[in-house]
Amino acid sequence: MGLGGAQVRRAMRAGLACTVLVSLAACRPDLTPPGAPTSWPSASARLWRWQWQLDGVLDVTVEADVFVLDPVSTTAAQTADLRARHRRLVCQVHVGTVHPDDPDATRFPPQVRGATATPSGRTWLDVRRWDALRPVLADRFRLCRGKGFGAVLLADADGYTHSPGFRLDFDDQLQFNRRVAALARSLDLSPGLRGNLGQVAALAPDFDFAVDEECVRLKRCDKLLPFVDAGKPVFHVEYTGGLTDFCVTSVGYGLASIRKHRNLDAWRLPCPVP
Template sequence: MRIRPAPAAPRTRPARVLPRGLCRGVAAVMTVLLLAPVPGCERPLVPPGAPTPWPAELAWRWQWQWQLTGPLDVTVEADVFLLDPVRTTSAETAALRDRDRRLVCQVRVGTYAPTDPDADRFPAELRGSPVTGRPDHRWLDVRRWNTLKPVLADRFRLCRGKGFGAVAIDDADGYLHRPGFPLDFDDQLLFNRRLATLARQLDLSPGLLGDVPQVAALAPDFDFAVNQECVRRRECAKLLPFADARKPVFHVEYTGDPAEFCVTTVGYGFASMRKDRALDAWRDPCPLP
C-alpha cells in the first residue's frame, strides 16, 4: 500500500507590526467607541437633588403653581411649583422633576413656630412678639446672624436634598411690623442679603417673597420675586426692578376677576394667577402674552 505524503502546511503571511504610536492611537479610539453611550438607550444620570435649569431668557413665559395645603397635584400644567419642603416628599419632587418642573421651596426665615421640626434650635432670647394672624408664631431677632445662620442653612439643605432648585424666603420683613426688637430697614436689608448669599453657596436660586418696600434695593441680589395681591394693594409698579431685569415675578391675587387684573400684571411681565387663600391645588392662571 502506498502511503501518500502529508499535505504541506499552508503558508501564512508574516504578521505586520504597527508602529508603537499607531498602536496606542488605535487602542484609544477603540476604548472611546466601547465606552461611549448609545444615543437613545439611556437617559442621562442626574445626581439626587440636582435642580432643573432656570434659563433667564424663558422666565417671562413660565406659568406657576403655589400649593401649601391638600394632596399635592403633580399634574398641574405649570412650569414652576412653589411648595413646602417639609410636607412635600422626595417622591413628589421626583415626579415633578421627571416632568421637567422647576421647584421652589418656601422657607420661613424671620419667624419661629413651636411646631417646627427644628424649633428647639431657636433660643428663647431670639423669639419676639407674636405674628399678627398667627399667634403661635413669633418674630425672630434677625440681627443675631451667627445664631440663625446654621439653622437656616439646614433648612436650605433640606430643600436641596429633596430636589428643589430655588428657595423663596418668607417672613423676611419683620422691620415692617412690631417684632419685639428694634429692627430697622438696614437690619432687614443686611439679613436678606446674607440669606441670598447663603442660598447661592448651597446651590439654590434665591427668591424674595414679599418685602415690597425693599425690592429696589434687593432686586440685584435675588433671582425672582413672589408677590401676593399687588393689584389689590396697588403696588405692582414697585416690582418692576425684577421685571426690568428679566427676572421672574410670580404673582397671585385672592380676589378679583382674572380677566381684569391679568391685563395689568401680564402687561408688566408677571406670571399671574388667582388662588384661594388656603393655597390648595386650585388655580386660575392668567394667559401668557
C-alpha cells in the first residue's frame, strides 16, 4: 500500500517548511524522559531519531533519542552517560541463535542446537524447548537491565523462515516470540521485534516497537503498518542509496529512518523528522 502523489507532495512540503522556517528542534515536541521499562508515547511514534551501533567505538554524542546497542560490549559507564542525556537504550539480544563467542554459549545443551547459519556462524536454537531456553534468555535480559537498558530488541526471532535444523512452524515461532516478549516485560524491559515481517500482524499487540532493514529497497514497508497504525515506533534502516531515494517513501509510511553501513558502526545519515 503506497501513498498517492498528492499525499507525498504534501508530506514533502510540510517537511521542507519545517526545516526552512524553524530549527529542527523546534519542530519536535518535548519527549518524555525514559523510564523502566522504556515508554514509547504514541504522539512521538513518528518523531524518534535513532542510532543502531554494534561495531566500533561507541559514539555517545550522536544526536539520537534512541540507541540500539550490544549489551555485552557496551559498558555500564557508557549507558550511564547516555541515560544522563535522556537517551532511550535498547539492547539487541539474539533469542533464537547462539554464537560460539557468546559468553553464555556453553549453557545451551546440544539437544537445543540446530543448523549453523552462514556467514554469521550463529547456530539456530530449538525454540520449542522453552524450559531449556528461558533461564539463559532471562539472564541475558537481566544483563541488559543491570547495565541500564530499558528495552530489548529480539533478533533471530524468525527461525521458522530459515532452515534451522528443526521442524519449526509458524505457530511454534509465534508462541516462542510471545513468551519472550512476556519474559522481557516481567523483567521491566520493553520488547521490540527485529524483522520477522511474516508475523508482524500477529505480534504487533505483544511488542512495543519494531526494527526493520531495507523495507524500501525490498518493497515491503506496508507489512509494518500494524505497528504504525497502533501508534508504535518502527525504526528502519537502508544500506544503499541516497536519502532522497528512500526518505519520502519511508517517512510517508510513518517510519523513523536512517542510512547505515552494513557493519553498523557509528556512521549514520538520518532522514528529516517530519
